[in-house]
Amino acid sequence: MDRVRSFYDGLAGEYDRLFADWGEATRRQAEVLDRIFAAHGFGRDGAVLDCACGIGTQAVGLAALGYRVTGSDISPGALAEARERARDAGLPLELREADFRRLPELVGGSYDIVIAMDNALPHLMSSAELAKAVGSIAGVTRPGGLFAASIRDYDALLETRPRYSPPYINGPESARRIAFQTWDWAGESYRLVQYIIDETHGLTVSRHECEYRALRRAELSRLLGCGGFGAVRWAMPEETGYYQPIVTAIRE
Secondary structure, three states: OHHHHHHHHHHHHHHHHHOOOHHHHHHHHHHHHHHHHHHOOOOOOOEEEEOOOOOOOOHHHHHHOOOEEEEEEOOHHHHHHHHHHHHHOOOOOEEEEOOOOOHHHHOOOOEEEEEEOOOOHHHOOOHHHHHHHHHHHHHOEEEEEEEEEEOOOHHHHHHHOOOEEEEEEEOOHHHOEEEEEEEEEEOOEEEEEEEEEEOOOOOEEEEEEEEEEOOOHHHHHHHHHHOOEEEEEEEOHHHHOOOOOEEEEEEO
16 A cells, blocks of 8 residues: 555645535535435534545545544555644544554544545455455444445446546636546556646646556445445445545445
């Protein structure tokens, strides 16, 4: 996971450039998750672990709604950004540096809800590593607790193996930010390069590289079922309003 850590450390200071309005995105995504939690019988007094919190896109939004949130991430750079953003918002947010394959050891505790959003799990390049992560997540989820994660729709993407993602274009003409990705496939994994072109203060171009495995929904469902979770269910973007498919499962 050293390459993943380096990717997010390098991207941390400009991750918010991937959004037209990062603050609005945190509010919108927290509202989606809040509805999902409520549909499973969880109130805002629940203890939440965001085990791939990054710069706090979900963690900060959930804390603003009143959830007791702990965030963990493998990237010290991303955690530093999350800490600053939570402080600026006046929100209590406990943060830990941790690989989500080692949560009982590095974070500990027992949470009502654990989340891993924004395509975090497909950084694991084998089924064995993913199974280790599922076991780790189960180890910090209380019996009857909820796990929720989002991944890209790889079932569809594997049909065409696209070479790039459509660009995001934000800002007025004189100060545009353009972000896009290129994808170089090798079987069911791919090397992703994230480009960010920013014209806000002159012209800057940044480049960040990482790898993903195209994780099919059936594989993740099977591993969740074998790893201590039941009632596994997938909800697509048209149902939730979130930009990726979301899986939910209950700790048995």
